[in-house]
Amino acid sequence: MEEDRRTAPRMRTLKAGTILFNRAGGIDCCVRNLSPRGACLEVASQVGIPAEFVLLIERDRFRQPCQVIWRNATRLGVEFRT
Structure with a gap:
């Protein structure tokens, strides 16, 4: 089992989001x-x-630059950038 190295606990959620890049x-x-x-x-x-x-996350008026930390076939973990 992998060690959880997160510095802040994450809250489970189920929200619609959009990954934006390249103005396309x-x-x-x-x-x-x-x-x-x-x-x-x-x-x-x-x-x-x-x-x-x-x-x-349009519903929450949330917009945050991200960097991918890990990936698998259908999920990715991201860290927020400032």
């Missing part, structure tokens, strides 16, 4: 958990998602 629109995602420092995002496919992007 965005990729829909589901925000699975969220903390002040990062999030776990679920996507249909990792194809075309860059290492850095902006996460938008």
Whole structure:
């Protein structure tokens, strides 16, 4: 079992989000958990998602630059940048 190295606990959530990059629109995602420092995002496919992007949760008026920390087939963990 992997060690959890998060510096802030994440709260489980289920929110619609958008991964924004290149001014060409965005990729829909589901925000699975969220903390002040990062999030776990679920996507249909990792194809075309860059290492850095902006996460938008329109309902919460949340917009935050992110850097991908880890990836698997349908999920990615991101750290928020300031």
